[in-house]
Amino acid sequence: MKLSAVLWALLTGAVLLFLLAPVAVLIFSAFDDGKFFRFPPRGLSLRWFGAALESPEYRSALINSTIIACVSTAISVTAGLMAATGLSRGGLKSRALVELLLLAPLTLPLVVWAIALLQIYARLGISGTFGGLVLAHAVITLPLSVRILLATLAGIDPQMEEAARSLGARPLRAFLRTTFPLALPGVLTAAVFSFLVSFNDVVVTTFIAGARWMTFPVRMYSQLRGQGVDPITLAIGAMIVALILAAVIAGELKFKWSRRL
Amino acid sequence: MLAAKSARGLVAPAVILTAGVFLAPFLLLLAMSLWSQPPGSLMLDVTPTGENYRRITTDAYYMGGLARTIWLSLATTAICAVLSLPLAWWIVRRAGRFRGLILAVVLIPMVCGALLPTLGIVNLIGPLGVLNGTLKSLGLIERSWKLLGTQAGILIGLVHAFLPLMVLPLVASMDRLPRDAEGAAMSLGARRRAVWTRIILPLCAPGLLAGSALVFCATLTAFVTPLILGQGKIPTFATMAYQQASLVLDWPFASALAVVMLAILAAIGALGWAVRQALPGAAR
Amino acid sequence: MMSPHVLIDGIAKSYGGAPALRGATIEIGEGEFAALLGPSGCGKSTLLRILSGLLEPDRGRILLGGEDITRLPAWDRDIGLVFQNYALFPHMTVAQNVGFGLEMRRLSRGETRTRVVDALAAVGLAGLDRRRPSELSGGQQQRVAIARAIAIRPRLLLLDEPLSNLDAVLRSSVRSELRELHDRTGITTVMVTHDQSEALSIADRVILMKDGSVVQAGTPKEIYGRPATAFAASFVGNPPAALFPLPSAAAAGAAGWQPPPLLRDAIRRGGVTMALRPEDLVLGAGPACLPAKLRRIEFQGADQLALAEAFGQPLAVRLGRGETVAGPQIRIALPERPLLYDTATGDPVAIEQLAEEEQP
Helix, strand or coil: CCHHHHHHHHHHHHHHHHHHHHHHHHHHHCCECCCCCCCCCCCECCHHHHHHHHCHHHHHHHHHHHHHHHHHHHHHHHHHHHHHHHHHHCCCCCHHHHHHHHHHHHHCCHHHHHHHHHHHHHHHCCCCCHHHHHHHHHHHHHHHHHHHHHHHHHCCCCHHHHHHHHCCCCHHHHHHHHHHHHHHHHHHHHHHHHHHHHHHCCCCHHHHCCCCCCCHHHHHHHHHHCCCCCHHHHHHHHHHHHHHHHHHHHHHHHHCHHHHC | CCCHHHHHHHHHHHHHHHHHHHHHHHHHHHHHCCCECCCCCCCCECCCCCHHHHHHHHCHHHHHHHHHHHHHHHHHHHHHHHHHHHHHHHHHHCCHHHHHHHHHHHHHHHHCCCHHHHHHHHHHHCCCCHHHHHHHHCCCCCCCCCCCCCHHHHHHHHHHHHHHHHHHHHHHHHHCCCHHHHHHHHHCCCCHHHHHHHHHHHHHHHHHHHHHHHHHHHHHHCCHHHHHHCCCCCCCHHHHHHHHHHHHCCHHHHHHHHHHHHHHHHHHHHHHHHHHHHCCCCCC | CCCCCEEEEEEEEEECCEEEEEEEEEEECCCCEEEEECCCCCCHHHHHHHHHCCCCCCEEEEEECCEECCCCCHHHCCEEEECCCCCCCCCCCHHHHHHHHHHHCCCCHHHHHHHHHHHHHHCCCCCCCCCCHHHCCHHHHHHHHHHHHHHCCCCEEEEECCCCCCCHHHHHHHHHHHHHHHHHHCCCEEEEECCHHHHHHHCCEEEEEECCEEEEEECHHHHHHCCCCHHHHHHCECCECEEEECCCHHHHHHCCCCCCHHHHHHHHHCCEEEEECHHHCEECCCCCCEEEEEEEEEECCCCEEEEEEECCEEEEEEECCCCCCCCCEEEEECCCCCEEEECCCCCECCHHHHHHHHCC
16 A cells, blocks of 8 residues: 555544544443543443433433434424425425425524524413424434435335326325335434434523423433533433434445435 | 325425424524623623624624634635545445445444544543553654644544545445446556546436535534534534523524624535536536 | 327417417327427427326317317326326336226226236236236336326327336337237327437327427338428428528529529529438539538448538438548439428428419
8 A cells, every 4th residue: 555545544543442432432431430520540440330220300301302312303304304294395485495494494594593483482371381392303314304304205106106096006105105114214313313312412401491391402411511420411311312312324335424424 | 196185285294394393493593692691690792783793793702713713614614625535436436345334334423422432532532542641652742732622623523423424425326426437448448547537426416515515514503523622622613602592591682693604604505406416417 | 081080179278378279180090190299388288188188278179080089188088198297106016007097997806817917918927917016127017008008998098208217228129019019908008208219100190389389290211301491391301391481693603513403493482491301312513413512421331321511501411331532522312303492490391382483
């Protein structure tokens, strides 16, 4: 190999290391035995993981996050699949405009929106409620679903459904037997990304979460701003990151996720 | 093909959600930024006033914050561009069967959210963190290198958070590069440097532009990373807006700060569009 | 023809104001193999989609076996459709693809199995039922698409450009296989094609379309021998007829051409175009023959094509394999009764009519 190629590979490796380092450190630091992480650690143990699994207050925040993410993902993927189907198969005259509208939240800043939403929610009295949180999360994940599913449907021949209809299948059945199974990897991708965005969101949720429906990231965020993180938070964060990493690597290898975004 | 009626029915829920819940609040924000909150009162005064904007433009605290934010955004964008170009090229041309795995690594900051990687960075660059611990045990430094609570620390976090926004559009545009273009240029006598400046960079310019716009806008409005890695000592425009909205509870003023951010983003968008039009091959 | 099996009655359709079909009326007999022929954009594919029920017409009716099916949805029509790109279901095996229509009809498992095997045997794919479409060649994929369409025992089989996605070698063999399949099954078949030689060689009846209207419907021999318009003449034939506007009497005289009486009448009328098929022309001599300039000779294997120019208009003459020409000045003997059309409208000009016009 030529020197330039070696340098190039080293540079690339350094950037990849930089991308990996924070999550690697996060996972590593959860094994530190001490109450405050320091490097090199005085000792390694699994005790914070054990504590994490037993702590009821963290469990409730995690359960809240999971419930909210599941419900908003269901809404986001359903509405997204409907919209993508209508847009890619409908021959609407206003297609470009509707697409622009539906994808706009990807380019508009969420903080700005959250500052407005906070005030509207306060007036409507739904700040900190389950419904308010799910609505906000469904809306921020919807454009992601729409984009992933539009790209998915663009790769599926619309004549497949027509063939099914000419063979005697009613429209819904034709969709469920032909387009839907072929779109399943895309639907799964949309669901996973919607779930992750919702589950991890702190930018919007910190404005509208209440004491009753506190999510895990918001809880962690207030710790980070205040006294600093406790090791239990670190352990839970490490487990979440490890799960996400495994899911993303599997998803990328099996479904080429990076191409669907 | 679907009938237009059923297509409209399918699109309707998403359009209602997006237009009603996402876009409508932006319009309300414009109105709310003109309201005011008299000191010591919880009631809002809804007579339109430009007082909030006057306060932002005349107070050195806010204008300084704005200048610092723009500087951080520009620096983040530049660093991301410099790091992404070789990485994207390597992914497209050299990674081969590792491509998927490497792209998964690139996706990490995106799929982990803003918070978890930031928590990792705190433990990485903190006074007792991995970086300082390593340097100290190697005997390279005696006292901890102060990164947490400085602009450098914030920059590290921002670059990490938004690098994928630059890498992915670049990979997409490099994927579309005709494979033979480089070979053709070399057969015509172009050296490696000329291949980059005359062929690769011009053809990737749209991707680079898209990535830059995304990174700049994301940085400008980020508040979680600056707040945590700056340890509250380095106010940026977005952290100011966050504090006004969620701690000070002066919502009209927070709205005005948000509107200013939106205006800057609109200007960046317009600039990006103009540059895109001026690029060769804009019609494609 | 007996009472038609398919009656397409005044079907019109426009897309956002642009008319694709302007009231087409077509009859197709039971057991016939019909070809909808025309250049791209003539409305033939739109008509096929309307027949299949995937598209609703703006006006007109469709009768199938005497029953009005205009408003019947595609899934209730029992019309088999073979798509141009086949539209096979990639996530199903060959057998599942072919059995799909039977499953929709809730046939018993055993009956489905029998019919799938029969359909696959009919297209010569016996034994491939466990394969996936992606494991088949293009020609095999098309056979699966045909098997899938005939497995439902359709009342009508529609083929959309069935030969266009095949390479040249396969094309001629598939052409005769399609015809044999039709003759074996007896299913009334409508094929859409833009290739006139395909239409002439397979179909019992050719329906020539242009700009959303039917130009001419008839047997291949009728279409070739008595083209209803100048367009029909210039679209059919290989190469098609050359459209040759008759020169003025003065120009003819100056070139030393003494046209036969019939053409003299036509020249006097003015605005008349001859449609000249290369195979109707021979080289000749004498002032009655059309003076032309030889440009080039194309060797075509079985015969040769002399490309010439007369009065500034290109035309071609088919020559025998061994024939030689002394150029560049040649004379072309015209057929006794050439095809004559009005230059402006494209409508045929009757020879008797010319004679009448002679006496004021």
